[in-house]
Amino acid sequence: MSILVDKWFAENTFHASEFDHIADLVRLKEEQGLTISLALPALNEEETVGNVIGTIRKSLVEKYPLLDEIVLMDSNSTDRTREIAESLGIPVYIHQQVLPQYGAREGKGEALWKSLYVTSSDIIIWIDSDIVNIHPRFVYGVVGPLLLNKNIHFVKGFYQRPLKTGRRVQSTGGGRVTELTARPLLNLFYPELSGVIQPLSGEYGGRRKVLETLTFFTGYGVETGLLIDVFEKFGLSAIAQVDLLERIHHNQSLTALSKMSFVIIQAVLKKLEERFKQPLFEDINRSMKIVQYEGGNYYLEVKEIIEQDRPPMITLPEYRAKFYLNKETEITG
Ligand SMILES: O=c1ccn([C@@H]2O[C@H](COP(=O)(O)OP(=O)(O)O)[C@@H](O)[C@H]2O)c(=O)[nH]1
Numbered sequence: 001m002s003i004l005v006d007k008w009f010a011e012n013t014f015h016a017s018e019f020d021h022i023a024d025l026v027r028l029k030e031e032q033g034l035t036i037s038l039a040l041p042a043l044n045e046e047e048t049v050g051n052v053i054g055t056i057r058k059s060l061v062e063k064y065p066l067l068d069e070i071v072l073m074d075s076n077s078t079d080r081t082r083e084i085a086e087s088l089g090i091p092v093y094i095h096q097q098v099l100p101q102y103g104a105r106e107g108k109g110e111a112l113w114k115s116l117y118v119t120s121s122d123i124i125i126w127i128d129s130d131i132v133n134i135h136p137r138f139v140y141g142v143v144g145p146l147l148l149n150k151n152i153h154f155v156k157g158f159y160q161r162p163l164k165t166g167r168r169v170q171s172t173g174g175g176r177v178t179e180l181t182a183r184p185l186l187n188l189f190y191p192e193l194s195g196v197i198q199p200l201s202g203e204y205g206g207r208r209k210v211l212e213t214l215t216f217f218t219g220y221g222v223e224t225g226l227l228i229d230v231f232e233k234f235g236l237s238a239i240a241q242v243d244l245l246e247r248i249h250h251n252q253s254l255t256a257l258s259k260m261s262f263v264i265i266q267a268v269l270k271k272l273e274e275r276f277k278q279p280l281f282e283d284i285n286r287s288m289k290i291v292q293y294e295g296g297n298y299y300l301e302v303k304e305i306i307e308q309d310r311p312p313m314i315t316l317p318e319y320r321a322k323f324y325l326n327k328e329t330e331i332t333g
């Protein structure tokens with residue numbers, strides 16, 4: 001196993017600087033007849049979303065036509081996120097209003113799942129919209145391996161992760177759920193994925209023909225579930241990772257990340273049930289007691305946190321009608 005992981009790590013780990021001749025990427029994209037969409041998940045990101053959109057669009061749409069589409073997939077923000085995005089002229093969707101016949105669930109994964117439906121390209125890239133040090137590399141670095149190697153179907157970014165708490169910024173320390181929950185669990189149960197440096201990174205993407213076949217967890221389990229599913233269905237060689245240098249984002253509180261961890265553990269347990277084809281954990285407790293401390297007193301806040309998933313987008317008739325109807329009629333005549 002270790003040799004397999006080391007070989008993968010050597011062969012499928014890239015650096016963003018390998019792809020900074022963006023004109024070459026555009027040429028590769030056109031030679032392969034591919035299109036590329038960027039979907040931005042956002043929940044109350046008014047502080048950063050405008051700079052994220054402006055920076056990426058200036059470099060990767062206006063200067064170099066690498067991206068064919070940029071959309072914002074909003075989670076019903078209550079701040080100016082949508083207003084800012086609309087003022088910059090990009091399509092804005094509220095995920096709760098997309099495919100309403102399937103209901104609306106809270107969460108980042110729901111936004112990403114529905115972004116498959118509203119975008120149209122062969123390759124979909126996601127980046128978080130709370131990136132403080134945004135740079136085009138967060139997108140072209142993920143696109144690069146997909147254009148370089150047709151056998152790579154899914155690319156994850158990785159980076160140094162400073163941690164900003166209050167006014168203090170430490171050069172490392174971020175990625176707390178990654179280091180304390182996700183990577184330990186993957187090392188325990190999916191050691192083949194132990195070479196993935198940032199399994200939870202929000203900067204990643206892949207080919208539509210792969211992503212549309214995967215289930216999506218609707219909350220913060222989405223990254224974990226997709227990574228495991230791509231590995232299980234397409235193999236480790238279908239996955240690559242790219243060094244995006246450093247990412248500074250809005251760090252959530254430890255309490256918020258404790259809930260995120262609770263979700264990610266559920267995601268791994270669900271994937272284990274699928275691997276062993278047995279309902280191993282269906283009766284586990286999903287009502288979390290969260291310790292709160294206020295005014296010198298402790299109390300327990302009880303919150304039910306159940307990570308749900310959505311079926312592969314390809315199973316939706318609405319999706320097939322949008323992407324395959326012509327092909328189906330071509331075949332059936
Ligand atoms: O229900 C949600 C929760 C989060 N996000 C977005 O998903 C990205 C990552 O979320 P967050 O920053 O909360 O996670 P963290 O990076 O702190 O783990 C950010 O762009 C959020 O705005 C979203 O679109 N919908």
Ligand SMILES: O=C(O)[C@@H](COP(=O)(O)O)O[C@H]1O[C@H](CO)[C@@H](O)[C@H](O)[C@H]1O
Nearest residue numbers: 174175176177178200202220223251252
């Ligand atoms: O990597 C992590 O531990 C968490 C929290 O990061 P920080 O400790 O606030 O830097 O952030 C990631 O996790 C989320 C759940 O997968 C992703 O949605 C985020 O994009 C990613 O930043």
